[in-house]
Amino acid sequence: MAPVKEGMPAPDFQLPDTEGQLVRLSQFRGQWVVLYFYPKDDTPGCTAEACAFRDSYEAFRAAGAVVIGVSGDDTPSHQQFKQKYNLPFILLSDAGNQLRRTYGVPATFGLIPGRVTYVIDPEGIVRLVFDSQFNFRAHVDKALATIKAATP
Numbered sequence: 001m002a003p004v005k006e007g008m009p010a011p012d013f014q015l016p017d018t019e020g021q022l023v024r025l026s027q028f029r030g031q032w033v034v035l036y037f038y039p040k041d042d043t044p045g046c047t048a049e050a051c052a053f054r055d056s057y058e059a060f061r062a063a064g065a066v067v068i069g070v071s072g073d074d075t076p077s078h079q080q081f082k083q084k085y086n087l088p089f090i091l092l093s094d095a096g097n098q099l100r101r102t103y104g105v106p107a108t109f110g111l112i113p114g115r116v117t118y119v120i121d122p123e124g125i126v127r128l129v130f131d132s133q134f135n136f137r138a139h140v141d142k143a144l145a146t147i148k149a150a151t152p
Helices: 044-055 057-062 075-084 095-103 136-150
Strands: 014-016 022-024 032-037 065-071 090-093 116-120 126-131
Touching: 014 090, 032 044, 032 136, 044 057, 044 065, 044 136, 057 065, 057 136, 075 090, 116 136, 126 136
Parallel strands: 032 065, 065 090
Antiparallel strands: 014 022, 032 116, 116 126
16 A cells, blocks of 8 residues: 555544544544554653653644554553553554554564654645654654644
8 A cells, every 4th residue: 555645635544542442533533633653662762752742742732633642552551651651642552553554654674663643634634744763852843843834
């Protein structure tokens, strides 16, 4: 499947959150969505990125955005990760990495699941695709800047 690019409609999905409740992208229509894929819970880079999103969470909320993190980790792993770092946003379990494949998130060095952030506007169109395995903070900064630049 071709990777999702800016200007394309974001593919809908349904995945379980930390409580096992199914979450669909379409349920957030009318809001900005920051959908970020990360390699693995509780690893140094993923923790730095999640904590950066946590620390900017109120700015995202003030801009009318929902933050959703996605990895292949299972629901219990996400529960522990969320609790350990007091993460206020949604974490979804992409067992088997099907959603990662649907969005075309590339692997780094062919081995490490990629780190890509998508900003989806209230109509469901992708407005930003940011791919950087190692610049964790830039995912937060670019996502917030994209939303702020598009909202009056």
